[in-house]
Amino acid sequence: MNVYDYLLEESGFLYKKFLLGNKEEMSYSELYCDTLRLARFIRENYGENNNILLAAPNSSFFLVAYLAIMKSGNVCVPLNPSIEENNLSFIVDLCKAKIAFVAPSLSANPLWNMLETVYDAVPEVGKGENDLSMNLFHEEDFDEDRLAEIIFTSGSTGEPKGVMITHRNIIANTDSIIEYLKLTGDDIIEIVLPFYYCYGLSLLHTHLKVGGSVVFNNNFMFLGAVINDMKKYKCTGFSGVPSHFQVLLRKSKSFKTDDFPDLRYVTQAGGKLHKVFIKEFTESQPDITFYVMYGQTEATARLSYLPPEYLEEKLGSLGKAIPGVTLELIDDKGQPLKEAGVVGELVAKGDNIMKGYLGDEKETAATLKDGWLHTGDLAYQDEDGFFFHTARRKEIIKVGGRRISPKEIEEVIVTIPGVIDCSISAIFDDILGEALKAEVVVADLKDPNMVDTAFKKLCGEKLALEKIPQVFEFSSRMKVAATGKKTKSLNSV
Numbered sequence: 001m002n003v004y005d006y007l008l009e010e011s012g013f014l015y016k017k018f019l020l021g022n023k024e025e026m027s028y029s030e031l032y033c034d035t036l037r038l039a040r041f042i043r044e045n046y047g048e049n050n051n052i053l054l055a056a057p058n059s060s061f062f063l064v065a066y067l068a069i070m071k072s073g074n075v076c077v078p079l080n081p082s083i084e085e086n087n088l089s090f091i092v093d094l095c096k097a098k099i100a101f102v103a104p105s106l107s108a109n110p111l112w113n114m115l116e117t118v119y120d121a122v123p124e125v126g127k128g129e130n131d132l133s134m135n136l137f138h139e140e141d142f143d144e145d146r147l148a149e150i151i152f153t154s155g156s157t158g159e160p161k162g163v164m165i166t167h168r169n170i171i172a173n174t175d176s177i178i179e180y181l182k183l184t185g186d187d188i189i190e191i192v193l194p195f196y197y198c199y200g201l202s203l204l205h206t207h208l209k210v211g212g213s214v215v216f217n218n219n220f221m222f223l224g225a226v227i228n229d230m231k232k233y234k235c236t237g238f239s240g241v242p243s244h245f246q247v248l249l250r251k252s253k254s255f256k257t258d259d260f261p262d263l264r265y266v267t268q269a270g271g272k273l274h275k276v277f278i279k280e281f282t283e284s285q286p287d288i289t290f291y292v293m294y295g296q297t298e299a300t301a302r303l304s305y306l307p308p309e310y311l312e313e314k315l316g317s318l319g320k321a322i323p324g325v326t327l328e329l330i331d332d333k334g335q336p337l338k339e340a341g342v343v344g345e346l347v348a349k350g351d352n353i354m355k356g357y358l359g360d361e362k363e364t365a366a367t368l369k370d371g372w373l374h375t376g377d378l379a380y381q382d383e384d385g386f387f388f389h390t391a392r393r394k395e396i397i398k399v400g401g402r403r404i405s406p407k408e409i410e411e412v413i414v415t416i417p418g419v420i421d422c423s424i425s426a427i428f429d430d431i432l433g434e435a436l437k438a439e440v441v442v443a444d445l446k447d448p449n450m451v452d453t454a455f456k457k458l459c460g461e462k463l464a465l466e467k468i469p470q471v472f473e474f475s476s477r478m479k480v481a482a483t484g485k486k487t488k489s490l491n492s493v
Contacts, residue, residue, distance in 0.1 A: 241270030
C-alpha cells in the first residue's frame with residue numbers, strides 16, 4: 001500500500017479541521033482533494049521514481065506537496081529551509097534532483113536556480129470529481145518496499161547522509177507509535193519540530209492516520225505563544241527534544257505553575273534529557289503523562305519508549321522496544337550480550353529500519369548487518385530488561401588514557417539551580433596535555449552562584465577526580481539547530 005493511502009484511507013473523508021492555527025487552517029477534505037490533484041499533476045508531467053526536493057516551514061504548502069509527491073509514486077526529499085548552498089549542491093547531485101517545491105518565502109533565493117524546475121505554489125490543476133480517487137493510479141499491487149522519502153542527516157565526514165525510508169518503514173513505525181501512545185481522533189498536538197526531521201514527521205503521520213488535528217508553531221523561542229497555543233486549541237499532546245523541556249522548565253516563568261487541563265501527555269526524544277529535568281517536569285505537572293522515547297532517523301523515527309508507569313522506578317532508562325521492533329546488545333565482536341549491567345552496542349531489527357544510505361554502499365554495509373541496524377549507541381540492560389543509554393561511541397572522551405562519558409558529568413552539573421544545560425568536551429591543555437571543558441548555559445549570568453569554584457566543589461563531591469572539568473565557560477544561550485537539538489563543539493584534542 002502507498003503510505004498516502006494508508007494515512008488517509010479513513011481520515012481523508014472526515015469533515016473536520018486537520019490543521020488548526022492563527023495563520024492558516026486546513027480541513028481533511030481540503031487536504032485530501034488538493035493532494036490528489038497535485039499527485040495527478042506530478043505523475044502526468046514527471047512520471048515516477050524521481051527524487052523531488054521540498055523546502056518549506058511547517059505549513060499547508062508543505063503538507064500538500066509532501067503527501068502528493070509520495071502518492072504520485074515519487075520520492076520526497078524534505079530539506080531544511082535554511083540549507084546552505086554547498087549542502088544543497090551536494091544533495092541535488094546525489095539525488096539527481098531536477099524538481100523542487102519551495103515555499104514562496106524562500107523561492108527568491110538564487111541558490112534554487114541549480115534546479116531545473118521550482119514550484120513556489122501548488123500548480124492550478126483540474127478540479128473535476130474524476131480526479132479524486134484513492135486508487136488514483138490503480139495501485140492495488142503497490143510495492144511497499146519502494147522509497148517514500150529520503151531524509152538527510154549530518155554525516156561523520158561532514159557531508160549529509162541520505163537515509164532511504166520506504167512506504168513500509170513509515171507504515172510500520174506509525175502503527176507502533178499509535179499503539180503505545182494510544183492516539184485517537186480526539187488528539188490535538190502542538191508541533192514545534194520541523195518536518196525535515198524524522199521526529200516531526202512522525203507526529204504528522206500518526207495524527208493523520210488516527211484522524212486527529214495539529215497546531216503549528218515554528219518559533220519555539222516565543223514561549224508565551226507556545227503555551228497559549230496549547231491552551232487555546234485544547235492540545236492533548238506536545239513533543240520536544242531535550243532543549244525544549246529545559247527551556248520550558250527553567251526559562252519560562254509560568255510553565256511549571258500553569259494549568260493545562262487538556263494536555264494528556266508529552267513525549268521527549270532526540271537525545272537524552274537529564275533525570276533532574278524529568279523529575280522537575282513530573283513534580284510540577286503531575287497530571288501530564290511523560291513519555292521518554294529513543295530512536296534514530298535510520299529507524300524512521302522510533303525504536304523504544306519507557307512506559308510512563310515505570311518512569312519513577314526506571315528513571316534514566318530509554319525503556320523497551322516499541323511494538324514490532326527487537327532490540328539487543330552486542331559486544332565488540334558482534335556477539336549478543338545477555339548479562340544484566342554489561343555495556344554493549346544497541347542493535348535493532350524491524351520493518352521500520354531504513355533501506356540504506358543513498359549512494360553510500362560502504363556506510364550502509366557498516367550500519368546494516370544481517371538485517372540489524374547498528375545504532376552506534378552504547379547501553380546496558382537491567383535485570384528487568386529495561387535499556388539504559390550510556391553514550392554514543394563517537395562521544396566517548398579519552399583524557400589521560402581514561403574513557404569518560406560526558407553524560408555522567410553533565411548529569412551532575414545540571415542539578416544546580418539556574419543551570420539550563422551543560423556540554424562537556426575535551427580541550428588541549430599546556431600542562432596536562434588534555435583537559436575537560438564544561439560549557440554551561442545559565443538562566444542569569446549575574447547570579448553570584450554561577451562561578452567555577454562552586455561547580456568544581458559539587459563535581460568533587462559527586463565525581464571521580466579525573467571527571468572534574470578544569471575549565472568552565474558560562475553563557476546565557478543554548479546552541480541548538482533548527483530542529484531544537486543541541487549542537488556540540490568539536491573536540492580539539
